[in-house]
Amino acid sequence: MSDATRTIAVIDGNSLMHRAFHAIRQPMNAPDGRSTNALFGFFNMFIKMVDTFHPDGVICAFDKGKPRVRMEMLPQYKAQRPPMDPALHEQFPMVKDLLRTLDVPVAELEGWEGDDILGTLARRGEAAGYEMLLFTGDRDMYQLSTEHVKIVSTQKGVSEVMIMDPATVEDLYHGITPELVPDFYGLKGDTSDNIPGVPGIGPKKAAALIVQYGSLDEVIAHADEVKGKMGENLRAHIDDALLSRRVATIRTDAPIDLDLSxxxxxxxxxxxxxxAFSALGFTGMTTRLVRLAGSDAVAAANEALGAGTTPSATAELPAPLAGDDAVAALEAALSAGAWVGCAVDDDRAEGALFGLSHVLWCATDEKVMRVEGDAADALLARLFREGRVVSGDVKALLHVVCPADSSEPAAVDPHEVDPARIFDVAVAAYLLDSERSSFELPELGEAFLTEPLPAPTDELPTAALDAVCALRLMGVLRERLEKDGSAGLFDDMEMPLLPVLAQMERAGLGVDTSVLAAQSAELGGEIAGMVEKIHAAAGEKFNIDSPMQLSHVLFDVLGLPTYGLKRTKRGYYSTNAKVLADLAAEHEIVADVLEYRERSKIKSTYLDALPALVRGDGRIHTTLNQTVTATGRLSSSDPNLQNIPTRSELGHRVRQAFTVPEGHVFLACDYSQIELRLLAHLSGDEHLIAAFCEGADFHAATAARVFGVAIDEVTPQLRSRAKAVNFGIVYGQQAFGLASSLKIGRAEAQEMIDRYFAAYPGVRAFLDEAVRVAHERGYAETLYGRKRHIREFQQRNRQLVAFGERTAMNHPMQGTAADIIKLAMVQVERRLHEEGLASKLVLQIHDELDLEVPESEVEAVSALVRETMEGVVTLSVPLVAEVSYGANWAEAK
Incomplete structure (x- = not known):
């Protein structure tokens, strides 16, 4: 190959290390304790890059020292950036050492940024006839793009890339060519680097102006023609725009001593x-890196490490077994008690009545199997009854043989599923970090497996790889759960709950569609009347659902006060719920708009949407999710039944449509003040414990202590204030929050909080200690050891840190309440089954369990549910559960 056609890749080391550090969130450490997560992400990207683009040369550039050149122009350049996280900082010397081991030149220059080194090498390489690839996550690099210089731009995390050439840059920025990118930044600025630009000009306006006039210089020359506020800003900030362009221009003249050849x-x-790499514990990655130099290199590496210490070049996945061979292999796995990774490839799921294929893919340590049609269902049912099943979504897999629609026959009853023989990979990853952005198999594989899976093929489609991926992940996640102290939660709480949720999803809720239709018509009439009233008050017709038009009417036409309000990116004042709630007390039209919004939402989300969700059994089946909330609570989706407003008359109306069959009642049992009771138990405050143990009215008892009056002198107003403080404290609420919820001054709110802590000193000590411990460990924990990692503590922004501290105060209560009700669900379901009762658990909402109960069982089930819920755990205060029932969901509450 002649030198002229060589391809050289230049990596922006700082950009990719930062991206990798934030993309790979779970802690990873070398045997000597140093962090390695950024290295892991960086070299994963490196291997992908070489595999995809096959460059003949690779160079990596880093920043060195302060960016002198730009700081001289703009002293505040990058000044707002927080100091680098120490765990990332310590990985920079390591990444440079590892690059040198890979014989990749490291380019740095005192006082210069990596961007300028990339710019310089790009232009040098292009002049010498090379194809240049620049790897970075920074969009300002797009200015370097030409026919022979392409920017490989890392998007989400470090795994997805976009290849930017002049045409794609122009598409992305609506007509901005690479050479105009600095002009574009001159107008719009760049908050991440503290480049000012022109106030009030965002990306769309900046692009439009530059395309209209041809360049920043021409925009400035025609500044007098630009109308309105934007023109004023532009004329007042010409110097800022020119300076911003200079700062955003990447230099291509760095005096770097490096010969590209x-x-x-x-x-x-x-x-x-x-x-070097196996010393960091990167076994799978070591093999992948060495393999970049060919098979001889793999043999040399194995020899150097001594056979057996590193996997040799991984064999591709075996060819899948089908038909009788697959069945025989699965029989063998069943009798050996082996774990089997499972996934279903099913186009019936897309609503096709007769799917073309219904394939079960299974993976054991050595084999991949493919079974089709009815045989697939029969085998899956056996696996659930007798085998050990691991999957990315065990509940969805169980619904293949136990459909959510109860009019379809079930081959497996969820009671037959032994929790010790199922392993849900997403739930395991959720317990390790409940705030991961994704619990899908490809992302979990990327994060936890050292050996990547091959790309899907016709022979081994995505579902086959999912089965393999789930099985491989199980070993790593099981080990992590043990190390993290979360294995008990997985084995004793989450896996036993999973079949219970499947059972509840199959039970579903009865719904009377004629009630929904009548309510929808009635509400439609009310909404039409409200629209007329709002239009009359505004003096003009407008679209109430358009935030822009609503803002125009409220603030421009009617002149409502805008003091302290934020403008949106498009330049109008926000009309979000909080803004409107603050204005509603003073202005009737705003109160009407809020009511209109609530009615429209209820009508579209529930009354009009629910009938379409009724399945063949005439019931609605929500999905209960174990991996959605950060707190450990369950969530509900398709439809979300936890979101129906609880206290409003409208929510009450919707609940009337959720009915039960003739001869049954809808029974609700909910924990009374569980989080406050947990606060008393966890804090050990004697006065708080006494208030609950005496069985008196708890909020009145608090009012008496906080306001220093006798219990019989507590007025309803004092009691409701004490109630607001009680619940506010549980959520770590500060004076500001309490003041706005009680509509009182901040000083008065602060005084109430101070009096509360004086009355219950144990609570103050407990909350302070919860925050201290969470700062020290980086997470808060429930009574059962459910961890919530608090990333906000790594931020410099005081508001974010304060949010993290409120989380640290609240998680022990809210998370423990979530744990307790999960345990209660498992026990209630087991007792209903053991005692042969026909009653069914149908829903769980926060602290409440809902059941469908034959009238003949009401007494027995009321006692069973209450006793079970109250007896799940013994605290220093009694747990109280209250039962109520009625002919439908609304009447039960």
Whole structure:
């Protein structure tokens, strides 16, 4: 190959290390304790890059010292950036050492940024006839793009990339060509680097102006023609725009001493690379890196490390077994008690009446199996009854043989599923970090597996890889759960709950569609009347659902006060719920708009949407999710039944449509003040414990202590204030929050909080200690050891840290309440089954369990549910559960 057609890749080391550090959230450490998560992400990207683009040379550039050149122009350049996280900081020297081991030149220059080194090398390489690839996450680099310089832009995390050439840059920025990118930044600025630009000009306006006039200089020359506020801003900030352009322009004249013809890849010593990477515990990655230099290199690496210490080049996945061979292999796995990774490839799920294929894919340690049609269902049912099943979504898999629609026959009863023989990979990852952005198999594989899976093929489609991925993930996640102290939650709470949720989803809720239709018509009439009233008050017709038009009417036409309100990106004042709630007390039209919004939402979300969700059994089946909330609570979706407003008359109306069959009642049992009771137990405050143990009115008892009056002198107003403080404290609410919820001054709210803590000193001590411990560990914990990692503590922004501290105060109560009701659900379901009762659990909402109960069982089930819920755990205060029932959901509450 002639030198002229060589491809050289230049990596923006700082950009990719930052991206990798924030993309790979779970802690990873070398045997000596140093963090390695950014290294893991960085070299994963590196391997992907070499595999995809096959460059002949690789160079990596880093920033060095303060960016002198730009700081001289703009002293505040990058000044707002917080200091680097120490766990990332310590990985920079390591990444440079590892790159040198890979024989990849590291380019740095005192006082210069990596961007300028990339710019310089790009232009040098292009002039010498090379194809140049620049790897970065920074969009300002797009200005370097030409026919021979392409920007490989990392998008989400570091795994997805977009290849930017002049045409794609122009598409992305609506007509801005690469050479105009600095002009574009001159107008719009760049908050991440503290580049000011022109106030009030965002990306769309900046692009439109530059395309209209041709360049920033021309925009400035025609500044007098630009109308309105934007023109004023532009004329007042010409210097800022020119300076911003200079700062955003990447230099291509860095005096870097590096000969591009020396950049060759791969030229590393495989033995040395194997030793360096396996010393960090990156076994699978070591093999992948060494393999970049060919099969001889793999043999040399294995020899250097001594056979057996590193996997040799991984064999591709075996060809799948089908038909009788697959069945025989699964029989063998069943009798050996082996775990089987499972996934279903089913186009029936997309609503096709007769699916073309219904395939069960299974994976054991050595084999991949494919079973089709009825045989697939029969085998899956056996696996659930007798085998050990691991999957990315065990409940969805169970619904293949136990459909959510109870008019379809079930081959497996969820009671037959032994929780010790199922492993849900997403739930395991959720317990390790409940705030991961995704619990899908590909993302979990990327995060936890050192060996990547091959790309899907016709022979091994995505579902086959999902089965393999789930099985491989199980070992890693099981080990992590043990190490994290979360294995008990997984084995004793989450897996036993999973079949209970499947059972509840199959039971579903009865709904009377004629009630929904009548309510929809009635509400439609009310909404039409409200629209007329709002239009009359505004003096003009407008679209109430358009935030922009509503803002115009309220603030421009009617002149409502805008003091302290934020403008949206499009320049109008926000009309979000909080803004309107604050204005509603003073202005009737705003109160009407809020009421209109609530009615429209109820009509579209529930009354009009629910009938379409009724299945063949005439019932509605929500999905209960174990991996959605950060707190450990369950969530509900398709439809979300936890979101129907509880206290409003409208929510009450919707609940009337949820009915039960003739001869049954809808029974609700909910915990009374569970979080406050947990606060008393966890804080050990004697006065709080006494208030609950005496069985008196708890909020009145608090009012008496906080306001210093006798219990019989507590007025309803004092009691409701004490109630607001009680619940506010549980949520870590500060004076500001309490003041706005009680509509009182901040000083008065602060005084109430101070009096509360004086009355219950144990609570103050407990909350302070919860915050201290969470800062120290980086997470808060429930009574059962459910962890919530608090990332906000790593931020410099005081408001974010304060949010993290409120989380640290609240998680022990809210998370423990979630744990307790999960345990209660498992026990209630087991007792209903053991005692042969026909009653069914149908829904769980926060602290409440809902059941459908034959009238003949009401007494027995009321006692069973109450006793079970109250007896799940013994605290220093009694747990109280209250039962109520009626002919439908509304009457039961």
């Amino acid at each position: 020396d950049a060759r890849f791969p030229t590393f010593d495989p033995a040395e690379v194997a030793r």
